[in-house]
Structures are given as structure tokens and as C-alpha cells.
Amino acid sequence: MLTTTTTEAGLGARLYSVADWYDAEALLTTEERRVLGRLRDFLDTEAKPLLAEYWERGEFPEQIARPLIDLDLMEPADLTVEAPARGIYHGFRIFELARTDASLATWYTAQAGLFRTAIRVGASEEQQKEWMPKVIDFSLKGVFSLTEPDHGSDIAGGLSTTARFENDSDGGAGPDGGSWVLDGAKRWIGGASTADVLCVFARDVADGQVKAFLVDRTAAGVSLEKIHGKTSLRMMQNAHITLNNVRVTEGMRLHNVNSFKDVAAMLRAMRSDVAWIATGIQAGAFEAALSYVKERQQFGRSLGSFQLVQEKLARMLGNITASLSLVVRLTEQQGWGIYRDQDSALAKMQTSLMMRETVALAREVVGGNGITLAADVARFHADAEAVYSYEGTHEINALIIGRALTGASAFTS
Numbered sequence: 001m002l003t004t005t006t007t008e009a010g011l012g013a014r015l016y017s018v019a020d021w022y023d024a025e026a027l028l029t030t031e032e033r034r035v036l037g038r039l040r041d042f043l044d045t046e047a048k049p050l051l052a053e054y055w056e057r058g059e060f061p062e063q064i065a066r067p068l069i070d071l072d073l074m075e076p077a078d079l080t081v082e083a084p085a086r087g088i089y090h091g092f093r094i095f096e097l098a099r100t101d102a103s104l105a106t107w108y109t110a111q112a113g114l115f116r117t118a119i120r121v122g123a124s125e126e127q128q129k130e131w132m133p134k135v136i137d138f139s140l141k142g143v144f145s146l147t148e149p150d151h152g153s154d155i156a157g158g159l160s161t162t163a164r165f166e167n168d169s170d171g172g173a174g175p176d177g178g179s180w181v182l183d184g185a186k187r188w189i190g191g192a193s194t195a196d197v198l199c200v201f202a203r204d205v206a207d208g209q210v211k212a213f214l215v216d217r218t219a220a221g222v223s224l225e226k227i228h229g230k231t232s233l234r235m236m237q238n239a240h241i242t243l244n245n246v247r248v249t250e251g252m253r254l255h256n257v258n259s260f261k262d263v264a265a266m267l268r269a270m271r272s273d274v275a276w277i278a279t280g281i282q283a284g285a286f287e288a289a290l291s292y293v294k295e296r297q298q299f300g301r302s303l304g305s306f307q308l309v310q311e312k313l314a315r316m317l318g319n320i321t322a323s324l325s326l327v328v329r330l331t332e333q334q335g336w337g338i339y340r341d342q343d344s345a346l347a348k349m350q351t352s353l354m355m356r357e358t359v360a361l362a363r364e365v366v367g368g369n370g371i372t373l374a375a376d377v378a379r380f381h382a383d384a385e386a387v388y389s390y391e392g393t394h395e396i397n398a399l400i401i402g403r404a405l406t407g408a409s410a411f412t413s
């Protein structure tokens, strides 16, 4: 066993005895570790047995969605009485999910990261009061609908979904006397098919600024199409969304989103979550590979006893340790209120680069079995590619860092 199971009885032991080489989990409180232990037990018993089959089918195992929500991981009661849930706990929660499966981590953070951040940053105080409790208990499920078919990396300047305010025909004027009309399309939106609302970013034709709207998934004019044929994150469902003359009331507009600057503030928080996912994926692939090379015999000895294999194990561990150190420090900084584009861009870019190397090495040391779902590294290897590209590609994050370093923006528009 690589990791110690953390049932209530075994809390003295470490959660991550190998992958967390420098013991970052020491930063967690006993209560936080207890909640993560509950999550570990659930993932090991309920989720893991389903992963290979559902990955191959390209479906999400909906039967674990409700029990996972019922674990109450976003703001667990254990943590809210005297010590609120802290960034480091949120990070390790993502790490634990991604260490089991990247789709599970992406599915959970679509609500707990993307949608929650959209509400936290974009909603007015009054709107937050109404919506946030429902976001936390998943009774209002939402997704982040930013990317468009023709605009991915250049979304800031290129976003072309439109929002037009129309006054009521009875002559009512102003925000309460009419509604918004949205037209356009969104692509890649994770979890849209099971969401209650789509948080849609659209450009107001009146002032040219980007605004955000909570659109009922079943509203007239909204159509969703599943993106088929994915070779990465197959369990996670992504949608192509078309918006045709969709009406939204002013009350469902996020009142604190008045330009793309407000969207960028959301992305800062979300990119650090993805860096935690990239770190967790590495841990999952590494642990599976290590277990395999200790068992598998060639030339009369275990694979793990060969020098060349050990060098690969050491590189994987180095990558994971560097990634964890990065995300832990970034999360600490954010806990002090320091949020800068270049900081989360650096963490997302660097952990993703290391993730790509780690999962490739893990796949390599498992040999031919490394491309089958049974050995438990192929899933991580394939899923890493989507994580590498979403929430800002390598190049876009590098350009954000380059701009901070030189003062010169290399974006072409």
C-alpha cells in the first residue's frame, strides 16, 4: 500500500505517504484531514471500481454524483464552527479528487470552483445571499460558459455572443421594465447537460462590455449538443450550446460583472484550482506506476529494481514535489488576499508541463499495459491532455507571465 487509508480510526497516519514527499499535508488541521479521509474512503469504495468502465463508455457515473454531493465537501460542517474551510483544504480536496480521476475533479470544480467563483466575484451582495447557499449545497447547479466556437484563447477581445436590452412593449423602461436578449454560441462547457443554469458571458451591444447572465438551461432558445469523440476526460460531459433569442431578466444578470476585467478576476482564482488538478493527476499516475513496477518481474527481478526505472520514478516524484510546493505557496498567498494574473498563470503553466512529463513517464514504465485502462495509468495519461489545454493553454499562460516580466504584451489583439 502506498497510502494509508484514513478511516476515523487511522487519523494519526499520513494521507499521502509517498506522493507528498515534503509533507505539505502537515499544513492541514486534524478536522480538514478527517474530511479528506471521508472523501478518500468514498472514492476508494464507490468511485474507483466504476472509472475504467465509464471512461470507456464516455459517460459520467451519475450514481456517484448525489453521494459525492452529500459528503458536503464545499463547506463541511466540521470546518465551519470555529475554523472555516481554508484554501489549503480546498486545494487538497481537489488534489484528492484528481489523484483518483481527472473527470471527477473537473466535474466537482465546475460547481465548487468555476460556478462558485463566478457567483462570489460577480454577484451583488443581495444576489449572493440568495444564491450562495444553494451553490454550496448543489441545489443550484451552474456551469461557466465563456469559450465560444470561434474564440478560445482570444476570448477577451473576441467574445461575440451578444446581449441586448429590450424594453417591455407596454412602454416600461430601465432594467426592471424589460429583459435581456442573448444570441450566440458557447463551446466546451463542462457539466452543462445536468446544470440548472448556465452562467453565460455575453457582450452588451450598448456599451461593448462583457456581462454575465444566469440562463435557465431549459429556457426557450437554448439548445445543447454533447461533444462526442473525445479522447481525453471522456467521463466529463462537454456541451456545444446555441443561444437563439434567449430572454433573461435583469435580476439574473450578475450585477458585479461590468467588463472583461471582472471575468479575469474569476480566472485568477480558477487557474490555481486547475494547478491543483494537474498536481493531483500526477500523484494518481505516479502511485499506480510505482505499485506496478514493484510487482512486475522482468529478467527475474522487479521492474522497480532497475536503475533506469528508478531514475524515472525519481523524476516523477521531483515533478510532483515541485508542483505541490508551487500550489501550496500560491494558495497561501491567495489566503493573504494576493491575487495576480501572473501567479496563477505560472502555477497552471508549470504544473501542467510537469504533469505531461509525469503521466508520460508513468505510462512508459508500465509498458504495454500502460495503454490499457486496467493498469490505471492510461486514464491519467489521456486525461492530462485536456487539463493541459483548458483554463488557459500553455502559450496563453506563458504570454501572461511574459507580459508581467517585460511590461510588453505579446498578445496580438
Ligand SMILES: Cc1cc2nc3c(=O)[nH]c(=O)nc-3n(C[C@H](O)[C@H](O)[C@H](O)COP(=O)(O)OP(=O)(O)OC[C@H]3O[C@@H](n4cnc5c(N)ncnc54)[C@H](O)[C@@H]3O)c2cc1C
Pocket: 143, 144, 145, 146, 147, 151, 152, 153, 154, 187, 188, 189, 190, 233, 238, 386, 389, 390, 391, 392, 393, 394, 395, 396, 411, 412
Ligand atoms: C475538456 C475541456 C473542458 C473545457 N471546459 C470549459 C468550460 O467549462 N467553460 C469554458 O468556458 N471553456 C471550457 N473549455 C475551453 C478551454 O478553456 C479552451 O479550450 C481553451 O481556452 C483554448 O481555446 P481553444 O481550444 O479554442 O484553442 P485556440 O485558442 O484555438 O488555440 C489553439 C492553439 O493555438 C495556441 N495559440 C492561440 N493564440 C496564440 C498566440 N497568441 N500565441 C501563441 N499561441 C497561441 C494555443 O495556445 C493552442 O495551443 C474546455 C476545454 C476542454 C478541452
